[in-house]
Amino acid sequence: MAHAVIPGGAHTYAKGDDQFPEEAPGFIVRGEGCHVWDVDGNEFIEYGMGLRAVSLGHGYAPVVAAAAAEMRNGLNFTRPAALELTAAEKLRRTLGQDDRMVKFAKNGSDVTSAAVKLARAATGRDLVAICGDHPFFSTDDWFIGTTGMPGGIPQAVRDLTVKYRYNDLASVEALIAAYPGRIACLVQEVETTEPPAPGFLAGLRALCDAHGIVLIFDEIITGFRWHVRGASHVHGVRADLTSYGKALGNGFAIAALVGEPELMELGGLRTDRERVFLLSTTYGADTHTLAAAMAVLDVYEQEPVIEHLHRQGRRLAEGVRQAAQAHGIAEFFGVAGRDSNLIYMTKDAEGERSQAFRTLFLQEMIRRGVIAPSFVMSYSHTDADIDRTVEAVDGALAVYAKALSDGVEGYLVGRPVKPVFRPYV
Amino acid sequence: MAHAVIPGGAHTYAKGDDQFPEEAPGFIVRGEGCHVWDVDGNEFIEYGMGLRAVSLGHGYAPVVAAAAAEMRNGLNFTRPAALELTAAEKLRRTLGQDDRMVKFAKNGSDVTSAAVKLARAATGRDLVAICGDHPFFSTDDWFIGTTGMPGGIPQAVRDLTVKYRYNDLASVEALIAAYPGRIACLVQEVETTEPPAPGFLAGLRALCDAHGIVLIFDEIITGFRWHVRGASHVHGVRADLTSYGKALGNGFAIAALVGEPELMELGGLRTDRERVFLLSTTYGADTHTLAAAMAVLDVYEQEPVIEHLHRQGRRLAEGVRQAAQAHGIAEFFGVAGRDSNLIYMTKDAEGERSQAFRTLFLQEMIRRGVIAPSFVMSYSHTDADIDRTVEAVDGALAVYAKALSDGVEGYLVGRPVKPVFRPYV
Numbered sequence: 001m002a003h004a005v006i007p008g009g010a011h012t013y014a015k016g017d018d019q020f021p022e023e024a025p026g027f028i029v030r031g032e033g034c035h036v037w038d039v040d041g042n043e044f045i046e047y048g049m050g051l052r053a054v055s056l057g058h059g060y061a062p063v064v065a066a067a068a069a070e071m072r073n074g075l076n077f078t079r080p081a082a083l084e085l086t087a088a089e090k091l092r093r094t095l096g097q098d099d100r101m102v103k104f105a106k107n108g109s110d111v112t113s114a115a116v117k118l119a120r121a122a123t124g125r126d127l128v129a130i131c132g133d134h135p136f137f138s139t140d141d142w143f144i145g146t147t148g149m150p151g152g153i154p155q156a157v158r159d160l161t162v163k164y165r166y167n168d169l170a171s172v173e174a175l176i177a178a179y180p181g182r183i184a185c186l187v188q189e190v191e192t193t194e195p196p197a198p199g200f201l202a203g204l205r206a207l208c209d210a211h212g213i214v215l216i217f218d219e220i221i222t223g224f225r226w227h228v229r230g231a232s233h234v235h236g237v238r239a240d241l242t243s244y245g246k247a248l249g250n251g252f253a254i255a256a257l258v259g260e261p262e263l264m265e266l267g268g269l270r271t272d273r274e275r276v277f278l279l280s281t282t283y284g285a286d287t288h289t290l291a292a293a294m295a296v297l298d299v300y301e302q303e304p305v306i307e308h309l310h311r312q313g314r315r316l317a318e319g320v321r322q323a324a325q326a327h328g329i330a331e332f333f334g335v336a337g338r339d340s341n342l343i344y345m346t347k348d349a350e351g352e353r354s355q356a357f358r359t360l361f362l363q364e365m366i367r368r369g370v371i372a373p374s375f376v377m378s379y380s381h382t383d384a385d386i387d388r389t390v391e392a393v394d395g396a397l398a399v400y401a402k403a404l405s406d407g408v409e410g411y412l413v414g415r416p417v418k419p420v421f422r423p424y425v
Numbered sequence: 426m427a428h429a430v431i432p433g434g435a436h437t438y439a440k441g442d443d444q445f446p447e448e449a450p451g452f453i454v455r456g457e458g459c460h461v462w463d464v465d466g467n468e469f470i471e472y473g474m475g476l477r478a479v480s481l482g483h484g485y486a487p488v489v490a491a492a493a494a495e496m497r498n499g500l501n502f503t504r505p506a507a508l509e510l511t512a513a514e515k516l517r518r519t520l521g522q523d524d525r526m527v528k529f530a531k532n533g534s535d536v537t538s539a540a541v542k543l544a545r546a547a548t549g550r551d552l553v554a555i556c557g558d559h560p561f562f563s564t565d566d567w568f569i570g571t572t573g574m575p576g577g578i579p580q581a582v583r584d585l586t587v588k589y590r591y592n593d594l595a596s597v598e599a600l601i602a603a604y605p606g607r608i609a610c611l612v613q614e615v616e617t618t619e620p621p622a623p624g625f626l627a628g629l630r631a632l633c634d635a636h637g638i639v640l641i642f643d644e645i646i647t648g649f650r651w652h653v654r655g656a657s658h659v660h661g662v663r664a665d666l667t668s669y670g671k672a673l674g675n676g677f678a679i680a681a682l683v684g685e686p687e688l689m690e691l692g693g694l695r696t697d698r699e700r701v702f703l704l705s706t707t708y709g710a711d712t713h714t715l716a717a718a719m720a721v722l723d724v725y726e727q728e729p730v731i732e733h734l735h736r737q738g739r740r741l742a743e744g745v746r747q748a749a750q751a752h753g754i755a756e757f758f759g760v761a762g763r764d765s766n767l768i769y770m771t772k773d774a775e776g777e778r779s780q781a782f783r784t785l786f787l788q789e790m791i792r793r794g795v796i797a798p799s800f801v802m803s804y805s806h807t808d809a810d811i812d813r814t815v816e817a818v819d820g821a822l823a824v825y826a827k828a829l830s831d832g833v834e835g836y837l838v839g840r841p842v843k844p845v846f847r848p849y850v
Contacts, residue, residue, distance in 0.1 A: 004510060004513040004514045004517060004526065004527055020504070024504065025504060026504075026507075027504070027505050027506060027507035027509070027510060028502040028504045028505065028506050028507065029498070029506070029507045029508075030498040030499060031498060031499025031502055032498075032499065036499070036502050036504070038504075039507050046502070046503060048502070048503025048504070049503070050499075050500065050501040050502055050503060050707070051501070051503060051707045053501060053707050053708070054499075054500070054501070058498075058499030058500070058502070059496070059497050059498055059499045059500075064496050064497055067496060068493040068496065071484070071489050071492060071493065072484050072489055073454070073455040073456060073457075073483075073484055074455060074456025074457065074461070074475075074479075074483030074484045074676065075475065075479070075483070075484075075676035075677060076475040076476070076478060076479070076676055077453040077456055077461050077471070077473070077475055077483070078471060078473025078474070078475060078476060078796065078798060079445070079449065079450060079451075079452070079453045079461070079463075079473075079796065080452050080453065081452060081453050081454070082451075082452035082453065082454045082464055083454075084452070085429060085452060088429040089429045092429060101429065102429055106531040106532060106678055106708060107531060107535075107706045107707055107708055108707065109706060110532075110564075113565075116577075117566070117576075117577035117578065118577060119577075120577040120578070120579065121576040121577030122577075126579040126580075126581070139535075139702065139704065139705065139706055140538075140565065140566075141542070141565075141566070141567075142566075144702045147702070149700055149701075149702045151542075151546040151691065151699040151700055151701040151702070152541075152542035152543060152544075152545040152546030152547075152691075152701045153542065153545070154545065154551040154585055155551075156551070156581040156582070156584070156585065157581070157582060157585075159581070160579055160581065160582075245707070246707065251499065251500035251501055251711065252500060252708075252711075253531055253678055253707070253708035253711055253714075266576065266577075272849070273849075274576040274848050274849060275574055275576055275847070275848060275849060276574075276576040276577045277564065277569045277572070277574045277576070279564065280564065281532045281534060281564055282475070282476045282478050282532055282533065282670070282671065282678070283478070283531060283532055283677075283678035286676065286677075286678055289678075371503065371504065373503055422700070423699050423700060424697070424698075424699060424700060
């Protein structure tokens with residue numbers, strides 16, 4: 001009989017099939033704070049945090065309570081819910097963008113794709129320019145067609161997305177020159193692991209203004225993680241349209257497009273221009289996720305969430321660096337990125353990026369009770385969790401060091417993990 | 426200051442801006458069963474039922490309880506949740522499709538678009554053939570580009586979708602002949618208001634088999650409303666890929682793609698063919714919506730939901746017909762569609778479809794405490810609700826009859842409602 005399900009965001013069936021090693025726990029049955037339990041009752045500290053969506057913690061009580069209370073009053077009606085307006089006003093106030101409009105949806109992909117559609121409509125241009133160094137913008141064809149896994153996406157669609165380089169203003173200028181008057185928008189994250197070079201973001205803004213291009217920032221990951229007002233605020237540059245999601249809902253499915261009224265109204269009713277079918281979805285404004293998001297914003301306003309994420313990230317990064325140095329492998333294993341959102345890099349004995357060594361590290365961490373596809377912090381990661389993690393890293397890197405000398409194969413239980421975007425299994 | 430929000434699925438800001446008349450209630454604050462309350466405390470019986478998503482009733486206790494219990498254990502993890510597999514197994518068992526695979530997502534649009542992508546990948550063809558008589562398949566470009574509101578969608582994308590007619594097998598054959606070897610899939614609902622003509626669905630199936638075309642049924646509306654096994658089961662024809670949603674979650678955001686393993690596995694890991702990035706979204710399998718869906722399926726299994734929907738629809742349709750006849754306007758106002766999912770048609774004195782008369786009917790129903798953009802039944806519509814609705818219809822049609830004689834303008838408080846898909850406001 002066929003397997004029943006192709007599971008969700010993690011691309012995995014159950015064990016060791018793709019991005020996790022053979023030793024990975026099977027299905028998860030419960031999470032609390034930064035801890036999860038698998039079907040066999042094993043407990044793990046985890047650092048994936050629901051693909052970075054869970055910023056406060058799994059089952060975070062005030063958020064769950066707000067959602068649970070609201071859903072007793074119904075979830076969505078054919079007429080708009082009052083809560084939709086209240087939530088939009090609260091969100092733009094929290095972001096310091098009271099002059100902007102908001103449209104809610106379920107996934108980050110929805111809102112970033114909607115931004116692209118608005119940009120195409122506003123400019124009358126077809127081409128989308130994306131930052132080729134950023135990992136993910138949308139499940140939709142305009143983006144997936146540019147990845148190493150474009151199956152099922154027509155060439156005519158793939159041809160409409162072009163790429164520039166992060167921190168390389170000349171590459172943006174060259175693209176604009178190569179496609180004069182044809183680029184509708186630039187799409188990028190404000191920052192991933194590499195900070196923006198001085199003048200890069202302001203340069204993007206100026207180029208967009210000069211050439212009538214819509215600037216779109218994807219703050220799905222950076223929003224409510226870099227700063228309560230996002231990475232745009234940290235770096236002092238504002239896009240025309242910005243997408244938020246992930247941390248906004250602490251795991252509840254909510255995303256928001258926040259943008260200039262002139263652009264947003266193309267999807268509304270106060271425009272004389274050709275209309276855009278903007279994110280009119282069945283569940284975009286379902287009330288219990290709006291209630292959850294409002295509870296999340298309350299926690300961010302009243303408690304030092306952002307500070308906590310950065311502080312614990314710094315503690316972990318420091319512990320990891322010390323462990324790597326102690327084992328003499330600091331040039332082969334290191335962390336990078338903003339403290340609230342760390343990733344790690346694994347290199348083999350030749351100093352090349354290595355999926356086999358990544359698999360080994362994952363495996364050894366799992367054996368020590370830590371699931372760490374990255375080191376994404378939550379408000380629930382305590383000092384004790386960080387200490388236990390550093391201890392696990394120390395143990396894992398001891399094995400890593402031996403594998404650098406002896407070869408990794410003898411230490412791996414299963415086959416190496418693989419990158420997400422690859423054309424064949 | 427700009428308005429804060431462009432609201433969700435209903436396309437409306439607040440009052441009378443688009444699909445509802447001036448008299449429509451503003452924002453809704455609460456729903457219970459088939460009743461909703463607006464910000465002023467007015468109560469209405471309603472027949473939109475969350476854009477047809479709410480099949481049991483607003484705030485339906487056993488479903489809300491299941492979701493509330495599950496969300497305390499966390500919503501999504503980086504590893505798959507055990508519940509995802511359990512829910513997939515339960516869904517395919519309920520559908521009588523144990524040989525199929527399941528992939529969960531949030532909106533119906535997501536899963537129907539994913540079906541299109543799988544079909545393109547499986548066939549290596551770009552063209553999508555949709556049934557041009559059906560109202561909605563997806564918010565995504567491949568569909569919206571074919572509507573009267575294609576703003577922001579490149580011509581190159583619009584050119585890849587072609588249309589055939591419902592119950593017109595010759596139109597399908599002509600399309601296949603016009604684009605030999607180029608059509609990846611046919612996409613349609615099994616049935617909307619017009620029942621399938623004898624042999625039409627079987628003919629589609631045979632044409633798809635003969636020409637290597639993937640047959641996709643959109644059962645977002647018909648699923649769990651025509652029959653617990655969907656309209657495909659009622660009419661005895663099976664598609665290769667079928668999308669479900671709406672009633673499946675009773676308002677919770679869940680949709681499911683159910684399909685042939687050979688096709689589904691292109692998005693999985695057991696294939697030698699080129700892979701498809703299939704619906705890997707952050708929230709696709711969030712546990713509390715899966716728990717809600719499982720509770721919904723339990724209610725369908727244990728209680729006569731489908732029978733109730735049809736019985737109440739029949740009662741209402743009969744009452745409406747009698748009222749129209751009593752007012753001598755049966756040729757100007759009538760209901761159509763399956764009893765569980767009725768719509769109504771409004772004609773002017775010349776016998777032409779009329780938005781002005783639609784507006785008048787909506788207005789007069791709202792004045793009598795009924796919100797009825799259609800007559801979509803739920804398991805919470807009681808005999809008393811139906812009786813009260815028929816009484817409202819009787820009153821509304823008395824005004825309708827006068828407007829047919831005197832002209833509609835003198836009876837309308839605001840401007841007429843407008844169709845969704847129009848290029849300009």
